[in-house]
Amino acid sequence: MHRVRKQLGCSDLLQNEIATSNITVAVLDTGIGMHPDFDNRVIGFADFVNGKQGRYDDSGHGTHVAGCIGGSGYASGGLYKGMAPTCHLCVGKVLDHKGEGSIESMYRGLLWVLQNRIRYQIRVLNISVGIGQDGTGERMAELIGLLDAVWERGIVVVCAAGNNGPEEGTISPLGSSRKVITVGCHEGGYFGNRKDLCENYSSRGSHTMLYRKPDVVAPGTDIVSCDVKCRRGSSGEYQHAYTKKSGTSMATPIVSGSVALYLQKYPFMNNEQVKRKMIYSAKDMGDSWNKQGWGMIDVEKMCSAY
Numbered sequence: 001m002h003r004v005r006k007q008l009g010c011s012d013l014l015q016n017e018i019a020t021s022n023i024t025v026a027v028l029d030t031g032i033g034m035h036p037d038f039d040n041r042v043i044g045f046a047d048f049v050n051g052k053q054g055r056y057d058d059s060g061h062g063t064h065v066a067g068c069i070g071g072s073g074y075a076s077g078g079l080y081k082g083m084a085p086t087c088h089l090c091v092g093k094v095l096d097h098k099g100e101g102s103i104e105s106m107y108r109g110l111l112w113v114l115q116n117r118i119r120y121q122i123r124v125l126n127i128s129v130g131i132g133q134d135g136t137g138e139r140m141a142e143l144i145g146l147l148d149a150v151w152e153r154g155i156v157v158v159c160a161a162g163n164n165g166p167e168e169g170t171i172s173p174l175g176s177s178r179k180v181i182t183v184g185c186h187e188g189g190y191f192g193n194r195k196d197l198c199e200n201y202s203s204r205g206s207h208t209m210l211y212r213k214p215d216v217v218a219p220g221t222d223i224v225s226c227d228v229k230c231r232r233g234s235s236g237e238y239q240h241a242y243t244k245k246s247g248t249s250m251a252t253p254i255v256s257g258s259v260a261l262y263l264q265k266y267p268f269m270n271n272e273q274v275k276r277k278m279i280y281s282a283k284d285m286g287d288s289w290n291k292q293g294w295g296m297i298d299v300e301k302m303c304s305a306y
Contacts, residue, residue: 001079001080001223001224001225002079002080003190003219004219004223004254007188007190008218008219008254008296008298008299009299009300009301010083010258010261010300012078014261014300015085015261018264018265019085019264020086021087021088023084023087023088023263023267024043024087024090024122024123024124025069025070025084025088025089025123025124025125025257026044026089026090026092026113026120026124026125027062027065027091027092027125027126027128028106028113028125028126028127029061029062029065029093029094029126029127029129030058030060030061030093030095030096030097030099031055031056031057031059031062031093032045032055032062032063032066033060034055035071035075035227035228035230035241036072037071037072037074037075037081037082038066038067038071038072038089039072039074041086042089042090042091043088043089043090044090044091044116044120045090045092046091046093046109046112048093048094048105048109049093049095049105050093057093058096059096059097059099059228060227060229060243061099061128061249062093062095063228064223064226064228064250065249065252065253066082066089066253067080067226067242068083068223068225068250068257069087069253069257069260070086070089070257070260071225072086073085075230075238076242080224080225080226082257083253083254083256083261083299084257084258084260086264087257087261087264088121090113090120092109092113094106095129103139103143106127106174107143110143110146110150113125114150117153117154117155122155123154123260124155124156124256124260124263125150125157126253127157127159127160127174128248128249128250128252129249130160130162130172130173140173144173144176144177147159147177147180148177148179148180151177151179151271152179154270156263156271156275157179157181158181158252158253158255158256158259159172159181159183159252160172160175160247160248160251161182161183161202161203161213161214162175162202162203162248163198163201163203163247163248163249164201164203165184165202166200166204166291168204168206168290169205169206169208171203171204171213175203175214178211181215181216181255181259182213182214182293183214183215183216183217183218183248183252184199184202184203184204184214184216184293185197185198185217185247185248186217186219186220186285186287186291186292186296187199187219187220187221188285188296190221194221196221196246197221198220198221198246198247198248198250198251199217199220199221199291202214202220202251202291205293206290207290212290212293213290213293214292214293215275215293216255216278216279216282216294216295216297217251217285217291217292217297218251218252218254218255218258218296218297219251219254220247220248220251220254222244222246223244223245223246223250223254224242224243225245225250226241226242226243227240227243229243230242254297255278255297258278258297258299258302259274261303262274262277262278262302262303278297278302279294281297281301281302282295282296282297283295283296283298
């Protein structure tokens with residue numbers, strides 16, 4: 001996360017200047033583990049897979065995603081903190097230990113976010129993963145309709161484009177919604193010509209669409225964030241505190257965290273204004289629009305005068 005923040009203009013100075021805890025980001029994923037980087041900022045948890053009460057993550061994916069959004073970096077002396085390290089987190093487990101989920105679990109998770117948006121002061125929703133194609137096309141359409149309803153209630157919804165590229169028209173179903181901010185991967189040349197870059201398999205929009213998808217891109221290769229296996233050693237040091245993961249699942253919370261940081265500075269802005277500010281301040285990477293959308297997010301420029 002250190003190189004990501006530097007790459008996107010998210011400096012320590014900017015984060016410290018904005019540091020407040022008045023924004024909550026909801027995360028629908030595999031759950032969230034106990035990690036020192038979250039301290040007491042996980043204010044809500046619900047399990048739509050196994051029905052357990054206490055917070056947990058039997059995959060590790062959700063913990064990593066949450067760290068990208070709002071990890072404090074405590075176990076690394078601030079090195080691997082997330083984009084909005086003082087925000088609150090509200091987590092719904094909609095995916096199992098394999099990272100797999102269903103339309104029904106996602107539907108229930110979205111309803112939970114809607115029902116608790118005022119209680120937890122939810123301003124941002126992060127959906128970093130796709131879901132299984134079980135059920136009918138009609139049920140999927142209902143799910144996308146509910147996703148749009150979350151947006152219409154004033155929550156900034158940020159969805160992963162998916163990892164099914166580079167073919168055209170491979171954006172995930174939830175990321176295809178016109179309203180939401182859909183995030184693809186782009187490394188901006190940081191790794192040179194490495195073959196395994198996230199941007200090479202990041203899902204692409206279709207030239208037949210009437211609007212750009214993805215909307216924006218962010219780094220998604222070798223992102224270092226919170227490891228669910230983190231434990232404290234006998235001498236007090238943290239072991240296995242961080243791990244690397246790649247994919248649009250990682251690029252997405254980087255954008256969600258940036259949105260949270262922006263809303264911490266400008267809490268009166270609505271989600272449409274947030275989206276416009278993000279896309280108009282994005283940096284054109286010189287790629288086709290169905291790969292990069294409006295470009296790579298620029299946090300410093302985004303958080304400048306509105």
